[in-house]
Amino acid sequence: xxxxxxxxxEDLPTPAQLRRSTLIAGIGAVLIGVCVYxxxxxxxxxxxxxxxxxxxxxxxxKQQLAAEAAADEALHGGDESSSLMNDxxxxxxxxxxxxxxWQDEFTFxxxxxxxxxxxxxxxxxxxxxxxxxxxxxxxxxxxxxxxxGENVTYEKGRGQTSGAGSFETPFAGDHGWxxxxxxxxxxxxxxxxxxxYSQIVRRQ
Amino acid sequence: MRPSLTIFTAVVLLLIAxxxxxxxxxxxxxxxxxxxxxxxxxxxxxxxxxxxxxMTGYDHIxxxxxxxxxxxxxxxxxxxxxxxAIGHSVTMLLGVWFGWGINAYIIDAIIGLSVVYKALDNxxxxxxxxxxxxxxxxxxxxxxxxxxxxxASKILEYQIAEDGLLANLLAFNVGVEVGQLLALFVILIxxxxxxxxxxxxxxxxxxxxxxxxxGVLLTYQQIAGYIAST
Numbered sequence: 001x002x003x004x005x006x007x008x009x010e011d012l013p014t015p016a017q018l019r020r021s022t023l024i025a026g027i028g029a030v031l032i033g034v035c036v037y038x039x040x041x042x043x044x045x046x047x048x049x050x051x052x053x054x055x056x057x058x059x060x061x062k063q064q065l066a067a068e069a070a071a072d073e074a075l076h077g078g079d080e081s082s083s084l085m086n087d088x089x090x091x092x093x094x095x096x097x098x099x100x101x102w103q104d105e106f107t108f109x110x111x112x113x114x115x116x117x118x119x120x121x122x123x124x125x126x127x128x129x130x131x132x133x134x135x136x137x138x139x140x141x142x143x144x145x146x147x148x149g150e151n152v153t154y155e156k157g158r159g160q161t162s163g164a165g166s167f168e169t170p171f172a173g174d175h176g177w178x179x180x181x182x183x184x185x186x187x188x189x190x191x192x193x194x195x196x197y198s199q200i201v202r203r204q
Numbered sequence: 205m206r207p208s209l210t211i212f213t214a215v216v217l218l219l220i221a222x223x224x225x226x227x228x229x230x231x232x233x234x235x236x237x238x239x240x241x242x243x244x245x246x247x248x249x250x251x252x253x254x255x256x257x258x259m260t261g262y263d264h265i266x267x268x269x270x271x272x273x274x275x276x277x278x279x280x281x282x283x284x285x286x287x288x289a290i291g292h293s294v295t296m297l298l299g300v301w302f303g304w305g306i307n308a309y310i311i312d313a314i315i316g317l318s319v320v321y322k323a324l325d326n327x328x329x330x331x332x333x334x335x336x337x338x339x340x341x342x343x344x345x346x347x348x349x350x351x352x353x354x355x356a357s358k359i360l361e362y363q364i365a366e367d368g369l370l371a372n373l374l375a376f377n378v379g380v381e382v383g384q385l386l387a388l389f390v391i392l393i394x395x396x397x398x399x400x401x402x403x404x405x406x407x408x409x410x411x412x413x414x415x416x417x418x419g420v421l422l423t424y425q426q427i428a429g430y431i432a433s434t
Contacts (some may be wrong), residue, residue, distance in 0.1 A: 001236075002274065002326065002327065002328050002405065002408065003274060003325055003326050003328040003331070004273075004276075004326070004411070005341075006404070006405050007276045007399045007404065009400065010277045011277060012276065012396060012400055013396045014398050015400070017396075018393060018396045019395070021389070021393045022393055025389060025390055025393060028386075030391075032386075033398065036252060036294075040249075040252050040256075047231070050293030053248045054246065054248050054249060055248060055249060055252060058238050058249050058252070061238045061241055061242075062233065062234060062235075062238050065231055065233045065234070065237040065238070065241070066233045068231045068235075069231040069232075069233045070314055071233055112374070125394070138243070140241060158240070158242070158243050159243030159244065159249070159367055160243065160364060161364060169394070180241070180242050182242060182243075
């Protein structure tokens with residue numbers, strides 16, 4: 001019938017041993033739940049253990065991402081709102097013409113956890129050349145665009161200190177970077193641009 | 205029925221959604237989102253993620269339950285669980301390190317079959333049908349290799365940064381074993397109570413038949429997913 005004999009009672013843990021194990025498992029589950037699971041998933045750390053072992057940061061990032069995903073969903077349910085939002089929130093950066101080949105240069109500093117967006121308003125088929133460096137730490141970025149239901153990701157990176165290149169736009173709209181500092185120190189980024197764009201839009 | 209499948213499906217659907225809908229930037233929430241934001245060595249974080257992955261992966265837990273179902277001595281439990289751990293560690297580490305791009309549906313279908321195999325083995329089906337008993341230790345090791353390949357394909361989807369990859373991967377592997385031991389602790393307590401019951405052997409037949417059914421269901425879901433994805 002089976003691939004094994006019936007267990008002999010003397011081979012099995014006694015009821016007292018099982019009760020003790022159950023108690024240990026119960027206490028362990030509560031401890032793990034409070035000291036590990038809550039910090040790592042929700043960023044709440046009632047005991048302080050999560051912060052010591054570095055799991056609270058994970059929970060905080062997850063909560064932040066979840067909130068951003070929800071906000072994105074609400075914001076881009078109908079995408080025509082995005083350019084309007086850019087107009088409302090966008091602050092136009094004065095274009096200080098660099099004497100070299102670059103048209104514009106931007107410098108911004110992000111505290112740990114902070115983010116910003118810098119985008120160039122471009123027609124379809126236009127080209128943007130760029131170069132950037134970071135000082136003080138390393139930076140995460142997402143070079144992308146979205147407009148009227150279309151979107152494109154040119155490049156994503158994390159923990160980088162420099163980048164350079166160019167891209168050609170597949171559709172008209174705002175094309176550019178989402179920057180976020182996930183390092184421990186404030187990071188200053190200097191971005192240089194050259195290309196066919198009508199304006200630069202920044203969003204915090 | 206199976207959170208890891210649900211999560212996996214959700215991730216796939218999210219990826220499709222991200223590919224077609226507009227977003228300020230591609231926000232990937234959850235564990236994968238966290239991993240994609242960080243770089244460098246994060247030992248404790250990856251131990252946690254490994255343990256979470258194991259404990260929420262019903263297919264791995266189901267196979268583990270099948271393996272220890274009729275093991276009454278701690279020495280045997282230790283031997284078989286170690287064989288399973290060696291098996292899945294080897295392919296998990298190699299799979300991620302060399303980036304084996306094995307289709308997740310196919311490998312998860314095989315993992316479903318491993319549950320079917322072990323439950324049939326527990327029922328003595330191979331002796332009954334074929335008149336011989338395949339080596340149970342070898343089967344545990346070999347299926348461990350497949351489980352590890354499945355783990356590797358999930359980790360590759362996480363896109364762990366190159367910076368700190370090896371240390372984080374080893375930490376994830378430690379976490380998988382921690383999660384397995386925590387799950388095993390609970391399984392052994394439940395089995396301890398159950399085995400003392402006079403009806404254990406009769407109920408064991410039913411339980412293993414149910415396990416065959418669950419394994420078939422897991423396999424079916426993966427094959428259906430594979431067909432839908434092609």
